[in-house]
Amino acid sequence: MDEKKIVRQIIQKHGAVIDLNAKPEVIIEILRRFRFEEDDGGAPGGAPPAPPPGPTSFQDRVTNEDLMRAVLQLSRQVKAMDKKMAGGPARKKSR
Numbered sequence: 001m002d003e004k005k006i007v008r009q010i011i012q013k014h015g016a017v018i019d020l021n022a023k024p025e026v027i028i029e030i031l032r033r034f035r036f037e038e039d040d041g042g043a044p045g046g047a048p049p050a051p052p053p054g055p056t057s058f059q060d061r062v063t064n065e066d067l068m069r070a071v072l073q074l075s076r077q078v079k080a081m082d083k084k085m086a087g088g089p090a091r092k093k094s095r
Helices: 003-014 025-034 064-087
Strands: none
16 A cells, blocks of 8 residues: 555544553554555564575585595595504514
8 A cells, every 4th residue: 555545544533643641552553554664574473484505604614524535534544544554574473
């Protein structure tokens, strides 16, 4: 509805000046009649707005999965080095 039309209708019904001290209920009536509601961007019908997207600040952080991959890679490297050392000069076995 056009704002100018709303103003004209309010003036017609309540006059050009509204004394809220004398009749505070007038403002409530106006608000209810014309449904002046702040647009919160939510879905129509009072449904809550969709949740915000996930945090993006964690994209560059190391995860447990990253740590486990690195540990596995290091484990493989140590095992390969151990095999190389075992194949080299003879080691003394302790009894």
